[in-house]
Amino acid sequence: MDLTLLENCLFGALIFCFLIQLYFSLFIHLKLALIKVEPMPDRGRKPISVIISARNELKNLQEYLPAVLEQNYPDFEVVVVNDRSWDGTADLLEEFSKTYARLKIVTVSEGEKFIAGKKFAITMGIKAASNEWLVFTDADCLPASKDWLTGMQQPADDRTEIVLGYSPYQKKWGILNALIRFETFFTAVNYLSFAIKGMPYMGVGRNMAYKKSLFFKNKGFAAHIHIPSGDDDLFVNANANAVNTAIQFHKDAQVWSVPNTSLKSYLKQKKRHFGAGKLYKPKHKFILSAQIIIQFLFYAFFIILICFKATLYPALAVLGISIIVRCFVYPRLLKRLNCGNLRWWFPLLDILLFIFLVFNGVVSIFVKKIQWR
Structure with missing residues (x-):
């Protein structure tokens, strides 16, 4: 299937975000699921x-x-x-x-x-x-x-x-x-x-x-x-x-x-x-920010790509693989960390958490003062 230059660039960006997402899931977080x-x-x-x-x-x-x-x-x-x-x-x-x-x-x-x-x-x-x-x-x-x-x-x-x-x-x-x-x-x-x-x-x-x-x-x-x-x-x-x-x-x-x-x-x-x-130290801020930004871009590129007829199914396939991988890693971690009953709701909570983090980050920009009780 032939794709336009724009579609190729967008799909490549989606794949890049997916690979970064895959790195955090399989090479960082999975270690906690497997460690004795x-x-x-x-x-x-x-x-x-x-x-x-x-x-x-x-x-x-x-x-x-x-x-x-x-x-x-x-x-x-x-x-x-x-x-x-x-x-x-x-x-x-x-x-x-x-x-x-x-x-x-x-x-x-x-x-x-x-x-x-x-x-x-x-x-x-x-x-x-x-x-x-x-x-x-x-x-x-x-x-x-x-x-x-x-x-x-x-x-x-x-x-x-x-x-x-x-x-x-x-x-x-x-x-x-x-x-x-x-x-x-x-x-x-x-x-x-x-x-x-x-x-x-x-x-x-x-x-x-x-x-x-x-x-x-x-x-x-x-x-x-x-x-x-x-x-x-x-x-x-x-x-x-x-x-x-x-x-x-x-x-x-x-x-x-x-x-x-x-x-x-x-x-x-x-x-x-x-x-x-x-x-936080600059390297920590970079990594934590990258996690949120990559997740945001992943969903943003996905939404754009499903609007094109030629990239609808490839984008859905990438999203499906992403969900499968995350459902392999995080439900077992939910069980290990005393939140096992949430594992059945993982896909929904994963999306809700992302929306909340973005919303909270935007709102927090305007916060001038907070205090201890």
Whole structure:
């Protein structure tokens, strides 16, 4: 079948985008699907400090903090930073301290002379921590098992200074919940896969760990203290490398999080993340941007090509192959990362996520200010 010069160029561009898409799916993400999940360590080796920053988290602390305090780990403390709360958090923590000797309370008072925000609260928690190995989570997070800390402890290799964990969102009813869980899954697939490849670029503060000495050696959050978000991903982006970073996604070492229930609050959360991403290392920004741009161009060229009679079926064939390949890789990853029930909806969610990311990227350009609660 003869094609015009324009049709050949468009079809060639579609094939190029497809090949790049294929590279990310088969040579980056598939590694996470095939890598052996190491068994949990049989014992705890070194003492751990868990850091939780809480601002008006009374209900969440009441529901989830006991599960953190009751971990099956021989030597650990839980440092909860009460960051200017007025909802009764202070009273609850005082009550908990009578029952749990492991609980250490740090209070940030209103009116102190500092740059208010989560990074300051976490820094206060790190300073108060008694141990070298720090494990981070949030007030609205529930460990998947009593062996969570055993999985998130420092590996036997002392060169490991950072462990990137995984934190799926709880299943609720509705398409928004499915989209939030799928987006969180895809983000995790990306950062865990690139860490396996030796290029770690981010982690999530709901479940990650690093050395206290690493934090102070690199001056903590000083380089990005002016950004409200980034206490997790920007720190990892600046300090993680192929030698000092490991991943942990064993089902017992995961942490379940409470998802947003409104689109507005979810968009606000993603805007914070988008703002932090602007400060990633250039190579990381290039790769992450390329993923979105290539996906956008793939669909754009496909839509244009199906408008031409001569390229309708070739374009449909490329789309079909793309869907088959992605359905080979990602549903098995959804099952591995505790989102197995979403695998039947993968093609639809894949398209919805792409539309959402493009929309969120455009909207975020106009965001001037975001803050920690």
